[in-house]
Amino acid sequence: MKHNFGAGPCILPQEVFKEASQAVIDFNNSGLSILEISHRSKAFEAVIEEAESLVRDLLAVPNGYSILFLQGGASQQFAMVPMNLLPQTGKAAYLDSGTWASKALKEAQKFGTVQVVASSKEANYTYIPKEYDVPTDASYFHYTSNNTIYGTELFETPKSSIPLVCDMSSDILSRKINVADFGLIYAGAQKNMGPAGVTLVIVKDDLLGKTGRDIPAIFDYRKHIEAGSLYNTPAVFAIYVSLLNLRWLKAKGGIEEIERENIIKARTLYDEIDRNPLFKGAAQAEDRSRMNVTFVMNNPELEKTFLALTEERGMIGLKGHRSVGGFRASIYNALTITSINALVDLMQEFAEKNA
C-alpha cells in the first residue's frame, strides 16, 4: 500500500479512481468514453450542473455568487483577478504570506498599483502576518489562505471593508468557510477538489464589469458566467473527476465531517512532531496548516536516512520544498488516518533507534 503525502496533484479517494477509470471505458453505460463525449451533450451538461450544485451545497454558496470551472490553475487567476477587478488607475491590497502570495501580487503589479499590507518574507514565511490595516481605498484585498510550501494557514478571515479575494487552492473544501465574507475565491483543483487541469472560481456577480478594461473574452469572468462554464471547451474529464470527488465528500458527511477528520489527522501528526525529540515543526505553532505539515530534524544529518525509510515503507512525497528543507506531509482530504499513523509509527521507531 502506498501512502501519498504529495503536495499536489495528490491523492484522491480510491473509489473516485475506480469510477473514473470505468468512465474512461464506458461513461454511464453510454457506450462512449467520457473522453469522447461532447461538452455540449446533455450528459456532460448534467455533469457540470451537478458539480456546480454540489459546490454550492457543500460550501453553502449564497445567491448572487457564480461558480465556474475554468482552466489554467491559480497561476492564471493571479492575472485574471486584477484584469477583472482592478481598474487601470486603481489600487489593490495584497498580503505577502508565501511564495504563491508573492507571485500573485507580482502579477497584479502589471495591472495597477499594489499595496503590500504586510509580509513575513524576512522570516522565510514561517508565520502569517497579523498586524496590518487593510486600506479602504483599494479595489480588493487578496490573501492566500494556506501556504502549501511553508505549512501555514490562515483560519480567521481578515476584517476588511473592501472585497476579499482569496486563493484557497490548498484548503478549499477542507473546512468551513463563510462565502459571504468574500468577493472572489479561487482554487486550483489538484489538492482537495479533483485532478490537475481545472480551477474553481466562486465570484460575487456584482463586483464584475467595473474596471473599464477591454478584457479578452477568455479571461472575462462574465463570459464564462453567461455560458455556464461552457464559453469554450472545458476540461471535461477533470470536471467529471471533480464531480465524483464532490459526491464522495457529500456522502461522507460534507465539510463538517471532513473538517473533523482533518483536525484529528493534523493533531496526530503535530503531536508526534512536538513529542518526538528528533523532530521539530518548521512553521510557527499558532499558524500551523492542517493541509501541509512542514517539519525538520534537530540533527539535519539524519534527514536523508529518514526520508529513505519513508520511501521504503511506501510513503510518497515527504521531501520538503527546497525553500524550507526537511519534510512536508501534505494531508489533504483523501489521505486517511491510516497513512498518518504509518508515518507517526515510523517517526517513533526512528527515535527509538536513534535515542
Next chain:
Amino acid sequence: MKHNFGAGPCILPQEVFKEASQAVIDFNNSGLSILEISHRSKAFEAVIEEAESLVRDLLAVPNGYSILFLQGGASQQFAMVPMNLLPQTGKAAYLDSGTWASKALKEAQKFGTVQVVASSKEANYTYIPKEYDVPTDASYFHYTSNNTIYGTELFETPKSSIPLVCDMSSDILSRKINVADFGLIYAGAQKNMGPAGVTLVIVKDDLLGKTGRDIPAIFDYRKHIEAGSLYNTPAVFAIYVSLLNLRWLKAKGGIEEIERENIIKARTLYDEIDRNPLFKGAAQAEDRSRMNVTFVMNNPELEKTFLALTEERGMIGLKGHRSVGGFRASIYNALTITSINALVDLMQEFAEKNA
C-alpha cells in the same frame, strides 16, 4: 457499436481508452493513479518529454521551434498570440474564413490594429478566400487551416513574407505540414491529439520577446518554454492521454499513413454525397475539409427522419451546426472506415426508400 462522428471532444482510438483507464487505477505499475502523481515527478517528466519528442518526430519540427502543452484551448490562444507577437502600436493580418477565425481576429483587435485581408462571411463561409495580398508591414498573418463548423480546409499554405500563425485545432496531425513555413501553430487537443484540456503550441523561438509588452507570466510563451511546459501545474492526465494517442499514431505509420487513410475516408463519404440524389455538400467542392464533412438534403423535410435513423444505428454527433444546418460528419484520425461505410450504407438505404 457506436460510431462517434462528434466534432470534438471526439473519438480517440479504443486502445488509448483502455490504457488510459488502466493508468487511472495504476500508472506504470507504480501503485499510484496517474491522477495523483506529482507533475514534478520523474515519471511525469518522462511523459511530457516523450509527448514532446513524438510531436517533434511526427511533424518533423525543426530546431529553433519550441513545443508547449498549455491549458485554455484555442480560445486562449486567440488572446495569447497577439499578447506575445503584436507590439502595442503594431498591426496583424487575419484571414476571416469562419466563426473561429472571426473570433480570433476580434480578440486581436483588443491588442492592436487588425487588417482583415479577406473574408467569406458574405457567403456564410462556404469557401476559403483566395484572392488577397498579405501585407508586408504586419507582425504576422493569422489563418485557420480547417473550419470545423463550415467544413472547409485550406491545404495550400498561403504565401507570406511575414510570419504565419495558424490555428490547426481540427486538422493538426491529420496530414503533412511543413512547420518551417510557420512562425506559430496552435491546436486545442480535443480532435486529433487527445482529450479536452490541453493545447499544443509550436512556436519559433526567435519571434518572441519583441513586443515591449509586460505580459502576465502565465500568458508569456517564454516562461513556459524556460520551464518545459511545467511553469505551473499542467493538465497531467490530458497530456498523458495525448502521449498514448501520439504513440498510437506513430505505431500505425505516422502522418503519411494517417493522411492516406484520411483521404480515403473523406473521398468515400464525399463520393456518396455527390452520387446520392437526396444529399448535397454544404461547402464549395474545391475547399472541402477532410476532417468535417458538411452536407444537407435537397428536401430539408427529410433531414429529421434521416438524423433519427443515424441515431438508431449508433451514429453520434451527426447533426450539423446551427450556422449550416443539415449534417456534419467529423471524421478525425481515430474514426475508422467502418464508421464511414456504416454512414454511406445508411445514406444508400435511405435513398432507395425515398426514391
